[in-house]
Amino acid sequence: MTLVATAPVAKRRTLIRIPFTLVFGGTIIALSTVVAFFPSLFAPYDPVAMDYNALLQAPTIAHPFGTDSFGRDVLSRVIHAYTVDMQIAVFATLFPFVFGTFIGALVGYAGGWVNALFGRVVDAIITFPFLVLVIAIVAVLGPGLINMYVAVSVVGWVFYARLVATEVQVQKRLDYADSGRAMGYRPLRIIFLHLLPNAITPALVYWMTDMALAILLGSSLGYLGLGAQPPIAEWGVQIADGKNFMNTAWWISVFPGVAIVVTGLGFSLVGDGLAELLRTKK
Structure with a gap:
């Protein structure tokens, strides 16, 4: 009987399709x-420089987005506003994401009365509309970006904590969590090295969407005079500057509005794509 050697069958690699x-x-x-x-590499003019010879000038080659009521170049102000509004997207959501994830992981693992008490805190906060609470806190603390970050952080962390707590409660019932406890691992090691990496996906996806909402919130507060303060270039402030000129100088408000929509769309698409990618990997 002759034995014929056969080459091992190579394992087929699974290609991950990026959405x-x-x-x-x-x-x-x-x-x-x-x-x-x-921003200075892209902006053709100083965003706060006034030109009284070019007040409310329609879009031209010299000023592609036109000028506002002070003769400031709208394109330059939209570009420089990216610095402020992207800062809002990060700083208004980073602390709620980190703190909410930390608290949610602890609450989800503890369960019992801790989870019940946390549920009451969440119910008390989300009973009131998010925007109303933020405006109320900013009104008490005073207008400005720092106070806006404080207001958003006071309210926003509960949404992350609730997402993570729910997912940790699911993960801690699985076999790998039981194995960690059987091996004598400390609770903090089980929570942050084993459970949290498998439970953080919903919070990451929500974080991307929350950045888009933060830009909308920052622009809304800027429009109301509670966020970034003039003469800082910020999209909400620019829209407020042009609200009285919509019939004669629509470009003052329209172009900042387009920037809000496009940037918010980018964060939303990243969130959707990240959720799809993580579902595919599972």
Whole structure:
């Protein structure tokens, strides 16, 4: 009997398809980040320089987005506003994401009365509309970006904490969590080295969407005079500057509005694409 050696069958590699929404949204955010870090490379004029010989000038070659009521170049102000609004997207959501994830992981693992008490705190906060609470806190603390970050952080962390707590409660019932406890691992090691990496996906996806909402919130507060303060270039402030000129100088408000929509769309697409990618990997 002759034995014939056969070559081992190579394992087929599973290719991970990157969603188009993630690529497209990531491109928008990457370009927005570059503009936010280096606005002077793209802006043709000083964003606060006034030209009283070019008041309310319609879009031209010299001023592609026109000028506002002070003769300031709208394109330059939109570009420099990327720095402020991208900063809002990060700083208004980073602390809620980190703190909410930390608290949610602890609450989800503890369960019992801790989870019940946390549920009452969440119910008390989300009973009131998010925007109303933020406006109320900013009104007490005073207008400005720092106070806006404080107001958003006071309210926003509960949404992350609730997402993570729910997912940790699911993960801690699985076999690998039981194995960690059987091996004598400390609770903090089980929570942050084993459970949290498997439970953080919903919070990461929500974070991307929350950045888009933060830009909308920052622009809304800027429009109301509670966020960034003039003469700082910020999209909400620019829209407020042009609200009285919509019939005669629509470009003052329209172009900042387009920037809000495009940047918010980028973050939303990244969130959707990230969720699809993580579902595919599972």
